Amino acid sequence: MNHRVDASESLELLGDQESDGDQALSIISRRDNHPPKLLTLVTIGLLAFFLLDVVAFFFIARLLLDTKESIQAFENLEFKNPYVGLDALYGSQKINASHYAPLVNEPRLAVQVSPAYPNKVFPIDAHRWLSDFGLLSPPDRRFKVSNNKEAPVHTIVQFNVLDYGMEYCSLIIRLPRRENTLPHPFTVPTTSNAVPLRICEVAAERPLKQSLISWSTRPSCLRDLGIVKARIGDEVELERFVCKIGTFLGYQISCADSSLQCDIDVWTNQNETWGIFIKQYQSIV
Numbered sequence: 001m002n003h004r005v006d007a008s009e010s011l012e013l014l015g016d017q018e019s020d021g022d023q024a025l026s027i028i029s030r031r032d033n034h035p036p037k038l039l040t041l042v043t044i045g046l047l048a049f050f051l052l053d054v055v056a057f058f059f060i061a062r063l064l065l066d067t068k069e070s071i072q073a074f075e076n077l078e079f080k081n082p083y084v085g086l087d088a089l090y091g092s093q094k095i096n097a098s099h100y101a102p103l104v105n106e107p108r109l110a111v112q113v114s115p116a117y118p119n120k121v122f123p124i125d126a127h128r129w130l131s132d133f134g135l136l137s138p139p140d141r142r143f144k145v146s147n148n149k150e151a152p153v154h155t156i157v158q159f160n161v162l163d164y165g166m167e168y169c170s171l172i173i174r175l176p177r178r179e180n181t182l183p184h185p186f187t188v189p190t191t192s193n194a195v196p197l198r199i200c201e202v203a204a205e206r207p208l209k210q211s212l213i214s215w216s217t218r219p220s221c222l223r224d225l226g227i228v229k230a231r232i233g234d235e236v237e238l239e240r241f242v243c244k245i246g247t248f249l250g251y252q253i254s255c256a257d258s259s260l261q262c263d264i265d266v267w268t269n270q271n272e273t274w275g276i277f278i279k280q281y282q283s284i285v
Helices: 002-033 037-075 086-091
Strands: 103-105 109-113 129-131 134-136 141-146 154-160 168-174 194-202 221-231 235-237 248-255 263-268 275-281
Touching: 109 141, 141 154, 141 248, 141 275, 154 275, 168 221, 221 235, 248 275, 263 275
Parallel strands: none
Antiparallel strands: 103 275, 109 154, 129 134, 141 263, 154 248, 168 235, 168 275, 194 221, 194 248
């Protein structure tokens, strides 16, 4: 009798244990089928951050494109005359203009190019130096021409006409004497005192960028101004022409085909003007 009771109790205990095990397995299964809320929130947050990052990337890209277009549009803006009303004032003939001496207009840039190196951009700002206040760029402009057969050199210059009422211009080429002492070494022909140079007016209606100019990218020649005989220790002035305020003028200078000795290399500095420049004369009376 006792054995039957013990067996019955054992079966009941086994049944209870199996029931508890089934419940535990059921709970674990439900946990596996339903991830914790924290993991769900983290996943949602990462997805939201990723989407926000993508939106920000496209927004910044759009801003950069707009900025590039704005810069291009800025470079094409018209140069306005800052001397408002002066044309009407002097055109009325009611006042007489003061008299001013001619002024010197030095190139805003002077760059060398060579057909022997079609893609080469020659050194820029070669006389830049480091001071206590940082890098300083002196207003030095190089004038160099050469008819070296292996590597001839031409010089391209650009001027900006800024002064109101000084709108008659003439190109001038000035070379030092051989015995002159200049701040920078210079070269002129050793025997011939006259150097034939060819001058061509180039397309330079907008500011040129020196860092982009090479022989292959140089501005095209618009008009051949002919041959000018530069003289050692003297200056040669070309015929005057009208130069409207706010305009840009560009020229390419090279050795003429007839030049036997044509090796000129001289620098303009803040105290002396050499090479090629423009002299402006008064145009209002």
